[in-house]
Amino acid sequence: MSQSSQLIETAQRTIRMEMEAVEQLSTRIDEHFVKACELILQSKGRVVVVGMGKSGHIGNKIAATLASTGTTAFFVHPAEASHGDMGMITHDDVVLALSNSGTTSEIVTLLPLIKRLGITLISMTGNPESVLAKAAEVNIDASVAIEACPLNLAPTSSTTVSLVLGDALAIALLEARGFTAEDFAFSHPGGALGRRLLLKVEHVMHAGDRLPLINRGTSLREALLEMTQKGLGMTAVVEADGRLAGIFTDGDLRRTLDKGIDIRQASIDQVMTLHGKTANADMLAAEALKIMEDNKINALVVVDENDRPIGALNMHDLLRAGVM
Incomplete structure (x- = not known):
């Protein structure tokens, strides 16, 4: 097989595996997902998203999507939280913690303080029996059967699934809040998007x-x-x-x-x-x-x-x- 054919085959296999992982999500949108939405809707504060490594990159994007669709949110790096940034989080906030294993040490270290302050915790993990999942008020199941990485090591399918779940959460909250196109425009005043949505x-x-x-x-x-x-x-x-x-x-x-x-x-x-x-x-x-x-x-x-x-x-x- 030529190198070109091999590259195409690998790319197609990766896409296929990630599509299958996302398709399996539908059956897991259940009462746990509903409770997560309700906890955020009932909150008087912000959604604080935390995650390490690749989960942190996904968490950053989820926080940005939430913020632009009517749910005030921001990302906090869990390692920085242990060194002062916990002061950014208040009792009224909701913490959304992302960890595929559910045992990420930088996040687990924060759990006693989160509990002591009475902060609502929602986890998004690939292991519902993990320390993080059990400590949370509700866990959103982001598990995958296998990563698209042939070594089953690099976060690929798992990060895609987390990203899709974050989008699902943001859009469910958007509709529940009755968020409108004009509301969206005020979060995007610059560039072509703002002009399309604000210009009369x-x-x-x-x-x-x-x-x-x-x-x-x-x-x-x-x-x-x-x-x-x-x-x-x-x-x-x-x-x-x-x-x-x-x-x-x-x-x-x-x-x-x-x-x-x-x-x-x-x-x-x-x-x-x-x-x-x-x-x-x-x-x-x-x-x-x-x-x-x-x-x-x-x-x-x-x-x-x-x-x-x-x-x-x-x-x-x-x-x-x-x-x-």
Whole structure:
């Protein structure tokens, strides 16, 4: 067998073994998992995640996921906890301790102090009969039959299982708390994610003198001049009372030319799209983007509660704002 084939076979075997380990988790999501969730939901403090080595790296990620999904959490290195960092943990907190063996000495050393302070302890171990599991109020079973490592030594399947259990815990708590997309955005204000979840249509729309707007009955020639002047590739068309009558876009112009209509003589009423899709100013910009994508259009008129145009935006506006 060539080296390339051997590398591919090894990678596929590793993936297969870790998938099987994760699949076996479903049967272990039981009353112990529920109790762990309830203890965290009832807590007045934070979730303090501890773990050594590879479990510590997984614990760091679990703490970060919890913190970004509505459960205040942070990671404490158990060795540092023995040298002062226990002062970061209060009676109201919940400690989530990760250890595949359940006998990690740096964590076991902390158990008497955790008990003395009356801190709620949840363990995530691969051995429900271990010291750590028995000391905890509840143990979440993270056991695996075998590591993906051919020597059955390097934490591979076990760390993957712990990571998945941490995600399951975080999302279960998220839903139990009624955590929303807007709540999530406040934990992620920077970058594209924050822009997608916090930016509203009113922040990117063209309003006032920048809004392309004509009255019903206007000639197509005048409509094209308005579109050219405002540079959005569209114009809103309004009724006499100011309500939205329709929209005319570059796409409508192409369809008009295909039909052989004389653009010098035509009225906007003949060629516009009646009413069209709209957005609201307080709508998330990401929602406006979805409307455009679902309807295969490149522009939207923004209307008020009386269906009167107050703004307009197109794909380029969303692209510049970083929503796409």
